[in-house]
Amino acid sequence: MASPSGLSRRTFFKAGAAAGGALLIGLDRHRLLAGAAAQTDTALNAWLRIAADETVTILLSQAEMGQGVSTALPMIVAEALDADWRTVTVEIAPVDPAYRLPSFNEQTTGASLSVRDLFAPLSHAGAAARAILIAAAADHWQVSGARCSARGGRVHLSGTARSLSYGRLAAAAARQPVPAAPYRKPAHQRSLLGRSLPRLDVPAKTDGSAVFGIDLRFADMLYAAVACSPVFGGAPAKVEKDAALASPGVVAVVPVPGGVAVVADSTWRAMKGLEALAITWDDGAGAAIDDQSLTAHLEEGLNQPGALVTETGRPDQAPGERRLSATYAVPFLHHMTMEPINATARIDDRGCDLWGPTQVPEQWRDQAAALTGLPPEKVRVHVTLMGGAFGRRSRPDVAVQALTVAAAVRGRPVKLTWSREEDVQHGSYRPAVMSRLEAALDSEGWPTVLTQHISGASILEDWGVLRRDPDPMMGRGAADLPYRIANHRVRFTKRNRHVPVGVWRSVGRSHNRFFVEGFIDELAHAAAIDPYRYRRRLLQHDQRALRILDAVARRIGWGSRRKEGIHYGIAIDVGYGSVTGEAVALTVDGEKRIRIVRIVAVIDCGTVIHPDSTVAQIEGGILFGLSAALKERITLAEGRVAQSNFHDYEILTLAETPPIDVYLAPGGGAPAGVGETATPQIAPALCNAIFAATGQRIRSLPLNLHGYRLA
């Protein structure tokens, strides 16, 4: 796994050849930028170019946010192409229909879809390029293609020592007809997939040379700081600019939707200029909203009919000896990406460039076209590395701000950076959600019916794209119940207020799996049946899920150390095409101090592309969910978010991190989702273990509200 400490000759994250302009991004200090290779590069399809010097440039359409796509996706192409991995370099793709994800018909990164959606198209692209390279060689040698084979970046003529490199063949290959169904190498001949190749982005992330959106620098760039209405939906009523304009380095004060930006010749001077602005806010109707009214609104939602998400069997006629009911609740959550929100834009008569950390480059492009009136072809979007995203960077709010400021300082690029405070108070929050669950048990304790009502803001409604109730995102993890229960119903009541909501790692699953895995545990205890065995029985129909559940229980040593005061909780999720089970072993003392002895996770994600990166995503996903379960909560008072920085929205620290063991148990088949699969289960597994230890059932988060904290 180690790679030499010397700098690789490989460039990582070159700006695309189409970027043009005075682009000074340098991720590899020893390789010149974009355009240098253009003359000797041959594009064989939308996904790859091969240069005379053997460099294989693979286009990356997905945002590298730490999940490792910038290595995994090129691996898929390189495998099918039979390239020499040492010659591969990665370039950010421009916005183009060729790069749209089939599931969304949009160029976007999210929903743990990058590998899942692109495995087939990328394999095809690599295989098609391989086929025309072979055809070019066969042509050159005047032999049948059947006498040629390809591996390691060369085409070989069987029975001879003759071979030709891809670099030599590329130009001729581009003139060959592309087969619609190129030969696909069988899985057992793979040499890259399934190996933990050193990640291409890691070295630059250890020496400060990796360029994130916030790091962009251009020769004539200006810097902007922005303040938007602290109360959502409010706007500036009066702005006194004189002091700001007199502040060192400030060149302009520019209104943006719902706020004001100050433009200066450095970030610090822009922030100081912003402080010097005297803004009188018109808070609007939102000022009346606080946690009490939001909670009441959610509760009221549970008593309304709502919209039907799913129904099987006849829930209202289901028999049952015992009836149980419980209400669960979770708060608004923030993403707290380490890199605050930012975007860089330049507008002039020739066109528009937008740079930055975005999950939705096509939306950025469309916003820019709409705002500038330019045709889409004249808008170029350059996606950078990002310091975390977790769903936050799929809202294009900052792009609109950057474009507005760029229009005002026409011709010069402007980098607009949010302060941490602005970021925390203008999030795209995971909605606060409440849910009432009801079940009936038969005489042996098995559920005959499970009904669930969910009450919370609809993300799609907030985004203005909800076509028909109910919002499918809000029922995920509830409607798609992994357990076999004959009668099942989920209803959802949309409770949108003024708080902007969005997708937070695992989205609907982040709350619904907490509700369901907690309630199923309640049913198990009501039936006096071990919660692992209870789930086993309800998963009998799903061998794949059963296998993972059993593996988790075995790996944690389920129940084995109860005599030592160690208690166990378990939760499973079937989502993103994968099955992921988690178990927690812990102790709780008399003062509600929790010592997590161990967390175990087992995942079946079909086929593993990059094992180590997969393990890293599961570790990170668990800890992301653990942080929220223990201590995260956004609260509102007088219509505005009360938190502002890491001191009052605390996240998990290194010292608080328990031992985690991740086991990959791929069951074969197409590669399935990974990035969000591990986040939903940790809260219920943890709370289920706390119940086992204390008899206290936790139905709302975070745990510190109930006095629980880590020892």
Add this chain to the structure above:
Amino acid sequence: MVRPSCRERTQSKVTMMITLTVNGHARRLDIEADTPLLWALRDTLGLTGTKYGCGQALCGACTVHIDGMAMRSCSVAIGDLDGSAITTIEGLSTDRSHPVQRAWIAGQVPQCGYCQPGQIMAAAALLSESETPSDEDIDSAMSNLCRCATYPRIRKAIKAAARLARAEA
């Protein structure tokens, strides 16, 4: 409602000349004295390896070494640094050869990577003070935040870096 100022800092509208050493090179800056070192590094000197995460010394993304000590550069004013020697992530080595960097690459520590320069600078400072850091030493010294939660790998890599450093000492 008038938006309150979110920071109390000494108002300084006049620039002053500061001389300091950054990564071994003498630098003269004509800059407002209250400018945080973080922003002088990033915007004035173009050293963007040191990151802005919070501006309040809460997250550690801005960690640099000032006269050999790990400090959070967002909360140190450039005016207080005349004559100081600063090392940023860019100056830790010329070729990723510092034991911490080698261990970080071998252990594939970074995910998004944004917090990692600060983590690495904090870890390097820890190792310069402690040859064999214990888990408690690591807990104490490594309060830098990581949202991707690469923490398990950070802990392992610090121990691996310590072994490398000892072997080469």
